[in-house]
Structures are given as C-alpha cells and as structure tokens.
Amino acid sequence: MNGPEHAIVVEDLVRTFKSFMSGSPEKVAVGGISFEVKKGEIFGILGPNGAGKTTTIKMLSGLLTPTSGKAMVLGMDVSDEKSVRSLRRRINIVAGGERGLYYRLSGRQNLEFFSDLYGIPKKEQKTLINGLLELVDLADAAEVKVENYSRGMKQRIHIARALINSPEILYLDEPTIGLDPEISRGIRGLVRKLSDGGATVILTTHYMFEAEELCDHMIIVSHGKVVGRGTVIEIKDSIADVSCIKVVTEADPAVAVAALRAEGLEAGVDALLNGRFVTKFAARKGDDALGSYEGLFAPFRVKSIGIEEPTLEDAYLTLVGGDAE
C-alpha cells in the first residue's frame, strides 16, 4: 500500500499512556489504527473527544513517539528520530485553540521567529511573510501584538505560521473550534486553497458539515479504533442497513427517546420546531420500522413520521454509537 501516491501510510498504530495511579492499567489513546492518505487530498479524522484524533496527529507530526505499529509520512518512519528531524522541514501543524504563539510579539515578529527556525533565507523572508499575511487577511494587523488579536485572528496567524515552510503535509487539529461562522468559512476556504495548491491536509474536526464540505476521504475513530472510513458517500452507504427515522410530535417524547436508548439506539430530540419536537434516530431496516415506532410515539401526538436519507452526522452517530458527544 505504500506507494509514491501516498503521503501517509499508517499500519496498526498504537499509543498508550502510563497511568499516574500505581497499579492502574495503561490508557489506550490509539488502539491499532490503519489508514492511507493520498498526496494532495484533504483527509478527515472525525471522532468524539478522547477518541484519539489529536494523539494520532501528534504521532504523525513527530511530536509523540508511537508505542507500536508503523507510520510512514512522506516515506519516513515517525518512530525513527533521524527521520523525524528530516520530516520536520516538510510538515507543519496547527493545534486548535489560542495557544502556540508569542503574545508579546506582533504577528509579523512571530512569523519572523518561526521562519528563522525553519532557516528561510533572509532575502525571501519578507516576501514570504507579506504573502502569508495577505493570505490569512492579516496584513493590516501585522504589527499589532498577538495579545490584542481576536480568537479568529489568532487562529489565522497560527495557520500563517504553519505555512512558513510551505509544508507538503499540513495537520490541522480542529482549526475552526470556537470560531464564529464567518471566520470558520474563511478558514475552510483557506484549507481548500491550500489543497488546490498541492498540499496534503489532515484535518480533525467535530463538525460534520466541515468534513462533508472539505474532506476527500476520512476515517471515523472511536475509543482509539477506526469505526468507519471512505468518502462521505461511502461512509453514508456503510449504514445502508439502517433507516434514519424522523418523528415530529406535539409533546416532548422524552419517555419514547429513553425507551429507544434502552434498546441501544442513538436517539435524541434534535430541535424544537414551531413548538413541536423533532426526534431523529437510526433503526435497523426491515423491522417494519415506521409501524412499530409510530406506536411508541403515539402518546406524544405524532404530527409526522418518515424515513430520511442518512446524513454524514447520522452515519457518524451510528458508527460511534453512544460514544459521541
């Protein structure tokens, strides 16, 4: 599977952490995952909190040594210290959140500092930094100290920092977390632009619409294991034996929802629409689904009940089961 068309090949990768409590078992953050990422694609790693997304990205970027298994990034083994040193010139990472910048330095000074660490030639530095500031729409705020930046500006300067070495692979760990919709859209546009420019992008996210909009391929991880993989369509198809049922009721169907959950179905009241309750859940096909569930919801005055095309979110919730948040 490890061909020149692959940017990343992961085989049975494991990462455990020692427990601080003596006698407690080791915590398995990543429990033997395997996947491949083609060069130039946007690859999504989806999963609930604690599923192992960030741990996987850290291992692939050389920030964390794998416990076992193998991960080849641009043909280099991330378990080998010498390979990791070479790899660092060719990759970069954006961690989610506001940390990771020197707050007392301006946006430009931050970029200058990191460009020095990457050995960017002095004569290229100014043009490169100006270009990056334009790209992330921060040219006007270049001389402002980062401590005065908004959260969105900090995230954009983070991305500019991570592009300082024109990485062949860019890891984005929840890049739009906590950002308003307009800025998030801008960042998604930027990610698409980077991919169009030839970079391979590995994206972790909680947001299904983001993954659906951006990712060429993805894996869904839960408890450190891959529980789903493929394109958006393939992942939706992977729950082909499941019907996504939508029920609209006039009264709160909390008792019915509890009964579904007791059966092991991932059900929840999604929205309150015009004073009505919209409940969605996935049920196995071929059980005369609608008939039996209509009876369950009848006490709550059913206005409508029907089967919908599964969304990526439906597939995600079905695959991760009760682990999703």
Add this chain to the structure above:
Amino acid sequence: MNHRAVVAGFKQQKIQFFSDPQWIIPSLVSPFLFTMVMLFLYGDDVDGPIVLQAVLGGGVLGMWANTLFASSFTISYDRMNGTLESIMVAPSSIYSILIGRSLWSTAIGLVNAVVVFVIAEVMFDADLTLANPVLFFVMLILTLFSLASVGMLIATAFIRTRMGRVLSTIAEYPIYVLSGALVPITVLPEGLRVFSYVLAPAWGIDAVKRAAIDGCESMFGVSMAVDVALLLALSSLLLAVAYVVTRRVERRMLETGSATRY
C-alpha cells in the same frame, strides 16, 4: 547548532524583554537592591577595597538573579503559551534557541554591572577605581559567560518540568554562597568548598576581584591564568552537559507527550 535559531532566540528574548515590564525586576530592581544592601552593610567605609568587593558581589548577585530568572522563565513561558510544541515541531534544536536567549541574558548582565557601578558611584560616592579596567572588563564578560552556561544547564533541565520557576528559587541562594560573590570562599567550611571548585562562575568571580582590586589575593590560591582556564573548561563542560540533557529531555518529552502540559 543552528546559528539562525540562535539569532532568533536572541531577538525573541530581546523583544520580550522590552515589551514585558516584569523583566525590569530581575535586570534592574534586583541588582539595585543587592548593591544597596551590600553598601549599607559596609556603612561609612566607602573608600576601601572592601567596598569594591561588596559592589562586585552585588553585581554578580544581580547578574545571577537575572540569568536564573531568564533560564527558568524561558521554557516555562513556552509551556504556558503552548509554543514549546510549535518550536519542537520545527527543525531547529531547542538548544540553539536557548543559547540565543542566554546570550541576550548575558548582554543584560552587562547592563546589570553598569547599573551597580552607577548606583555605588552616584548614590554612595564610593571610590570604585579599578586596578586593571581592561582585564576587569574581559573577566567580567567571561564570568557572565560562565553564569550563562550554568543558566543553560538549568534551562535545559527545566524543559521537562512545569515547576521551573519554583525550582529556580531553590537554585538562587546556593550560587550566591558557593560562587564567592556574597562572602569569600575561604570562610566556607572545607566540605562546602568542594562545590565551589566545580562551579565555573566562582573562578570568574575570583578573577574579576583580582582584576578590580589592587593586591587582591586569589580565593583559591591560584594564578589568574588558572582562574581563566578553569572557568573556560568548566563552562564548556556545562554547555556540553546541557546539550546532552536537552537531547535526552526532548526525546523523553516525545515519549511521554508532556510538551503541552502546563
């Protein structure tokens, strides 16, 4: 070692220094207080060699406080900001960045020395005539280098811990005593003096005092050349150990994933 990363570390520390008011405390307030205490201790005897010795001691204390603060602060600050991971993912070694930051602290150490002399001259009207000004300046630079090398070792040892700033307060006083800056090494118990012998700045302070004060005897009973040779040898050894410690600590952090913890 990567010279671009050294320069980057130096520049970053410089910008940080001028934009963060807290640096005034170790670089200006501390030496001022140390010198004041020393000069008050020696009271009216402002013309004798003892007062010069006191001023030199105060200067070294200030320089060490500054070096130690910078060394412990540097990585704690990266941990706090989450920048430790950002610099670890870059191809330059943390060691090079720390060298650059230490060089800035060394430069500020010189400012300390000037501040101490100005305070003594202006406020206490002390006679601070130097026996050999050129030699004194050279020895002062070498002493700063030795302090910076101790600071480097401390900084690298603190990379892994979240308690760097707390531990630095423990490391502060022993150097004051063992280096001979506060009191001559000759008054220390024999067993304690062994630690002074392996402390590079102690040899620098011995040389600085001898270059400043006419007829000053060596604390160790050696020639100036031996002072310099041991200072250079011990400082180089400290830097080499710091390099090895950095590599080991960095490797350990990759194994434990502790770079982001604060």
